[in-house]
Amino acid sequence: MRLKPVYATDPNLVDAPLTEVPNQWAPQQGIHLYHFPLSLDSQKVRQGLEELGVQWQSHPILLSAHQQFSPSYVRINSRCVVPTLVIDGKVTTDTINILDLLGARFSNANQSFETSAEEKELVNYWVDKAAGLFIEALTYGHIDGVKKPFPLGNASDSGRSHQDKVDLLSGLIETYKKDLTLKAAYEKKRAVIEATKEAMVAPGQMSAIVDATRVELADLAHQLAAGQFNHGGWLASDAFSLADVQWGAVLYRLQWVGLQPLLWEEGSIISAYAEKLFAKASFQTGVVQWSRVGRKVVLPTIRYKLLKSLRLKRDA
Numbered sequence: 001m002r003l004k005p006v007y008a009t010d011p012n013l014v015d016a017p018l019t020e021v022p023n024q025w026a027p028q029q030g031i032h033l034y035h036f037p038l039s040l041d042s043q044k045v046r047q048g049l050e051e052l053g054v055q056w057q058s059h060p061i062l063l064s065a066h067q068q069f070s071p072s073y074v075r076i077n078s079r080c081v082v083p084t085l086v087i088d089g090k091v092t093t094d095t096i097n098i099l100d101l102l103g104a105r106f107s108n109a110n111q112s113f114e115t116s117a118e119e120k121e122l123v124n125y126w127v128d129k130a131a132g133l134f135i136e137a138l139t140y141g142h143i144d145g146v147k148k149p150f151p152l153g154n155a156s157d158s159g160r161s162h163q164d165k166v167d168l169l170s171g172l173i174e175t176y177k178k179d180l181t182l183k184a185a186y187e188k189k190r191a192v193i194e195a196t197k198e199a200m201v202a203p204g205q206m207s208a209i210v211d212a213t214r215v216e217l218a219d220l221a222h223q224l225a226a227g228q229f230n231h232g233g234w235l236a237s238d239a240f241s242l243a244d245v246q247w248g249a250v251l252y253r254l255q256w257v258g259l260q261p262l263l264w265e266e267g268s269i270i271s272a273y274a275e276k277l278f279a280k281a282s283f284q285t286g287v288v289q290w291s292r293v294g295r296k297v298v299l300p301t302i303r304y305k306l307l308k309s310l311r312l313k314r315d316a
């Protein structure tokens with residue numbers, strides 16, 4: 001039974017994270033983030049950038065229009081996922097890896113994410129725990145009694161959106177069969193999506209994933225009560241850390257998809273922690289302001305699709 005995302009459990013199925021790898025297809029100057037407004041991992045990295053006070057250029061990759069599969073993007077991130085960070089033509093992938101790099105490069109300026117050596121171990125433990133939650137399944141999978149918000153409502157249809165991606169990738173593998181780099185990226189991605197879909201639709205899977213998540217949240221409540229949070233600090237340290245960046249986006253997502261009543265009690269220590277996380281200016285700028293679905297996702301997607309069809313008509 002699969003209870004965690006492929007990226008957290010199967011390093012052999014996905015391309016290894018890149019750290020500052022020169023890439024001729026990437027912008028050669030400045031700090032650039034390729035991201036999707038509603039993506040959980042993009043939310044984490046945007047908050048990290050805000051927290052560190054880093055100026056960055058935004059490149060939205062519309063997952064709603066499957067832009068993560070466009071050849072120009074796949075040449076930068078062969079995992080076909082967001083986010084991707086580019087600094088002066090050098091590519092860094094994988095959310096945990098990107099946040100570590102940002103912390104190492106930019107934390108001196110304002111001491112953000114600085115934790116003691118003992119705290120660091122605990123911070124990493126809670127970073128990995130958040131990254132191991134199967135948020136993709138909880139977001140898209142059908143859960144009895146839970147009505148997903150717009151625009152997810154339709155996608156929560158027993159793996160239909162994942163099957164659409166598998167079909168699209170099969171077409172791309174055929175189209176790009178002579179470009180071995182693209183072909184390999186699409187084949188790997190198709191295998192990841194097939195494994196993810198299976199983990200959402202097989203009988204009993206979704207309820208097992210909900211139960212496993214509830215256990216993790218009980219651990220979270222325990223740590224909050226026993227650790228620094230109870231003394232005016234944060235999850236794993238006195239100062240705000242990368243563990244808090246991870247959990248802020250996670251709790252916000254679980255609330256948004258209507259899972260809070262199944263996972264933690266209203267008014268509990270988790271709610272108090274969530275409130276403190278969501279009140280941070282970096283969270284408001286990096287996460288909340290990008291969550292306006294109409295303006296940030298629906299309109300850009302319509303615009304992109306219209307332009308694409310106009311271009312196709314013109315070329316015909």
Ligand SMILES: N[C@@H](CCC(=O)N[C@@H](CS)C(=O)NCC(=O)O)C(=O)O
Nearest residue numbers: 007039040041068080081082094095
């Ligand atoms: N944690 C991995 C995976 C990231 C990931 O799964 N990103 C999602 C959005 S949060 C995505 O791009 N999904 C698009 C797709 O799988 O087609 C990483 O940071 O590289």
